[in-house]
Amino acid sequence: MIDRWLPPHVMEYREPFVGGGASFLLARFKYPDVPFWINDKDRRVTSFWTTVRDMPDALEGNITNLVAQARMAETSAETLYAEQFAAQQSDNVLEAGTAFLAINMWSFNALMGPKDFRWDYVQKQRKDLSPRIRQAHALLQGVTITNGDYAPLLSEPAKGPSDAGVVAFMDPPYDGTESIYKEGAGFNFDAFYDAVLASKHNWIITHYLRRFWPRAFKLFYYGESRTWKVDTFLDGVGPNKRDERLIANFDPSSDLWRLFGARINSDGTIAMPNRAGGD
Template structure:
């Protein structure tokens, strides 16, 4: 199937891969049966590659709902997005919905519209929830945010609707249960924090701690034994480099712009871990 450059991330997302795409695509296998991405996030790699057959997953149910609505109800979504306004009082009224019983009555379209609106108008494009699962990022004070990016949303819809893309909302290990030899798996998990205060894992209630990083490595070992080709992104901490020392590791530089503190933004080293050599 043909691809379109207009299909690109429709959300800002912590750890998004748009600016690392040139490095990542250098190492993508030339032939892939099924593409798997268990931590889909904003989907920069998926939407760049636009594989004919893919399985994507995320633990964040609001995020997967947004992908599903873009695929199945694009006209309704665009209509609902157009009602939103870039106003501080309005923003907090929309943000507060998940504190109220009426939130459970929102349709999938209304939930997706709310998520996209908050992402476009909140401070620094963060998606963060508190311990109760409530969105808690403040108003961003942008002059003219692109709340309705119709061109991009329609392009993402075209890809999701006409390719063979399975959407899942669950554990990362379950997302790759059907992966076999000839398939390609790209892992982009919440990163191992580079300092005590650098962790950003609150895009879901579950967090992603050291034990999860180790479980992910064990899953990569299992996929390697199955004959899958696997690539993983993470921060270039000593822990991660030691954890994956048996595999092919490339150090790449990435600029991070999403952080609540300006001191937390800037260039950092990341790793690309692969269970295969360069082609």
């Protein structure tokens, strides 16, 4: 969904919480010739993306071998799952990246917990895995990947002549319930707000927790800011809809922005337009 709200022209793209990378890959496809900087505090995540960027052949070979071993018997697969779950913390980037992908593939709905193993997921045919790794490998060439705090991506000057050309897309940890961000329960949203408001760059933030937004609206108030209510799906399961809200400090001049924009009042309330295109 996020590609609908990305502006047509960007001089540099940054993503402080890259996670599973869906938005990043869309943006990279949209802006193939500009500098990209992706980051995540979770070393498992950055190990995976670094492995896809730099060692796709080794990654494919490792995964192929693991899948072959796992399919011998359910008990073998369970043992491998436990081993790979621990290997996600390896200092070896290839080992950690391989383990991250294996756990993602073999866990229920990609929850990636120690007890989320699913034997039927091990048996699932994944003919599209190799092409997807190759496509991601191509898109990752030239991309800067860091494993650290989000703040530098918001504060460091643009690589080009102007900060005005930088767009930072952020999907911050929700509340420790997301699979990749289970360790994010202690995320300091107040510090995050301060860092965002101090940034000279263009930014877009998406979040689904209702309790996140009243506070965010007050702190992120800009006279020209807009927000949307967007229906999305979790893992393609129809009944599991959730409301995503987007907020930005710039207008991408899109028709969707004009039609569905809602003004954020200074008290944090939302003034929804009475009709499409309304004020």
